[in-house]
Amino acid sequence: MTTTSPRVALLSGGISNERDVSRWSCEGIARVLREQGYPLSIIDVGQDIASTIASLRAARPDVVFNGLHGRFGEDGAIQGVLEWLGLPYTHSGVLASALAMDKVASRRILAAAGLPIARGATVGIAELADADPMDVPYVIKPINEGSSVGVEIVREGSNRRVQIASEWRFGPEALVEEFVPGRELTVAVLGDRALTVTEILPAGDHFYDFEAKYQAGGSAHRVPADVHPDAFAQALSLAVEAHRALGCAGASRTDFRYDDTAGDGPGRLVILEVNTQPGMTETSLLPEQAQFCGISYGELCAWIVDDALARAAPGKGPGTA
Numbered sequence: 520m521t522t523t524s525p526r527v528a529l530l531s532g533g534i535s536n537e538r539d540v541s542r543w544s545c546e547g548i549a550r551v552l553r554e555q556g557y558p559l560s561i562i563d564v565g566q567d568i569a570s571t572i573a574s575l576r577a578a579r580p581d582v583v584f585n586g587l588h589g590r591f592g593e594d595g596a597i598q599g600v601l602e603w604l605g606l607p608y609t610h611s612g613v614l615a616s617a618l619a620m621d622k623v624a625s626r627r628i629l630a631a632a633g634l635p636i637a638r639g640a641t642v643g644i645a646e647l648a649d650a651d652p653m654d655v656p657y658v659i660k661p662i663n664e665g666s667s668v669g670v671e672i673v674r675e676g677s678n679r680r681v682q683i684a685s686e687w688r689f690g691p692e693a694l695v696e697e698f699v700p701g702r703e704l705t706v707a708v709l710g711d712r713a714l715t716v717t718e719i720l721p722a723g724d725h726f727y728d729f730e731a732k733y734q735a736g737g738s739a740h741r742v743p744a745d746v747h748p749d750a751f752a753q754a755l756s757l758a759v760e761a762h763r764a765l766g767c768a769g770a771s772r773t774d775f776r777y778d779d780t781a782g783d784g785p786g787r788l789v790i791l792e793v794n795t796q797p798g799m800t801e802t803s804l805l806p807e808q809a810q811f812c813g814i815s816y817g818e819l820c821a822w823i824v825d826d827a828l829a830r831a832a833p834g835k836g837p838g839t840a
Contacts, residue, residue, distance in 0.1 A: 525581035526558045527824060528606075530571075530597065533564045535589025536668045544799035545586040551817035552584075557824070564592070568600065575604060582827050583608040584820075585796065590663060593796035594620035607831030609823050611795040615766040619795045622662050622694045625765060629790055632764035634757060637776070637789050639696030647693065648684035656698035661689035672698060699789050701778035704744055706758035707797060707805040708771045709819075710826060713755040714808040718744035740804065742811050749785035750777060761793050769826050772797040772805055 529552070531545035532538050545561065552559050560578035564571050564587060575583070583606050587597060593610075595617030601608045611619070618624050626636050642652045647659070651673070661669040669689050673680050687693065703719040718741040744751065758773040772794040779786035797805040801816050809819045 524555070524557045525824065525828060526560070526579065527552060527582055527584050528560045528562055528575055528578045528580035529584045529586055530562050530564050530592075531586050533587040533589060533592040533597075534566055535587075535592055536664065537589035537592070540798065541586055541588045541592065544588070544803070547801045547816065548584060548586055548799055548820050551820050552824070555817055555821055557821075564597070572600065572604065575601075575606065580606065582606070582824055582831070584824060584827075585609050586799065588796050588798070589668070590620070593794075594663060607827050609827040610769045611765075611767045611771070615768065616795050618765050619767065619771075619793045620663055622660060622792065625793060626694075628764055629761060629793075632760065634761055634764065635787070635789050637696040637699055637791070639694060641692050642695050643692055644684050644687050647687075647695070648681055651680060652695045653697065658696045658698050659683060660694045660696065662692060662694055664689060674698075699776035699778050699787070700780050701776055701786070702744075702746075704746070704754055704775040704777045704788075705804050706754050706773050706775070707808045708758050708762045708767070708773070709809075709822065710769070711759060711763075713758045714805075714812050715742060716744040716746065716751050716754045717742045717804055717808060718746070719804075740807060742807060746777060747779065747785040750779070750788060753785065753788055757788060757790060761790055765793055765795075767793065767795055768830060769823055770797055770805060771795050 529545055529549055531542055533541050549559060549561055560580065562571060562574045562578065583601055585597065585608050587593065591597060593616055595613040598608065598613045598616050602613060618628055623641055629636050640652065646652065656672060656674045659671045659673065671679065671683050705717050705719060707714045720739040720741060722738060754775060761773045762771045774791040776789045776791060777786055797803065799806060806816050806819055
């Protein structure tokens, strides 16, 4: 890059359960953007939003790289602040971010678009304490959390349901979905392009929970996934359709369950969620898929910056799409 490179403010940390995840991502982002000559300010986002706003105004960035994860970072909250300040920013806008983070709202949007989702419903925690809301096995999820925070699987013979209900700290309701057997797949999207399909292999008999995602040795990735060719193509297509249905922009990542237990045919794909702020450490799923497609980590970060600036061009406005 030249000395006329755009000034970038990188938002790091945040106040969600994923604060450390954000900081890990931002360490790599900062390094490669600086190596490419971008003037960079790192802003550690905490409880004091006035301090964050003051830091943004002092930095006078041309674009904000949103490196936050979880609540207030990918749910439309910080996006609204950036819109108010008139600052172009990376990734999805206010509405798409809010919809994708709200699992109930996103399920409705995806279903209306004809995309496959798991059978499920919203239940009160008091109801959950009284009885199983559906046949076991089933999955209990917080409505507004990322990185599988708070996700639990209730299996046959388990007595965990009452304990889960008594210890629940994610609001008065939860999303309960059928447990889809099979494998975990994910597809990253850049703009309107799906990259490839990764199979996620959690260690032992664990599912891809917070620990599997971020603890050393918690999971392995197979890139590209060894799945039926029709399922591979369908996963790529569904990821782009989900990105569009929610109105996402920039980078996203769609996670799937893939049930191929019947053994015949392409199997069944079910969308679990769309991540509008995918992990961005050098070994995270999005950078890993980009690398497989010939896009280096530095090129990926630069693309995300350039995409945000292009969307903020006259007539489009920050966070458009």
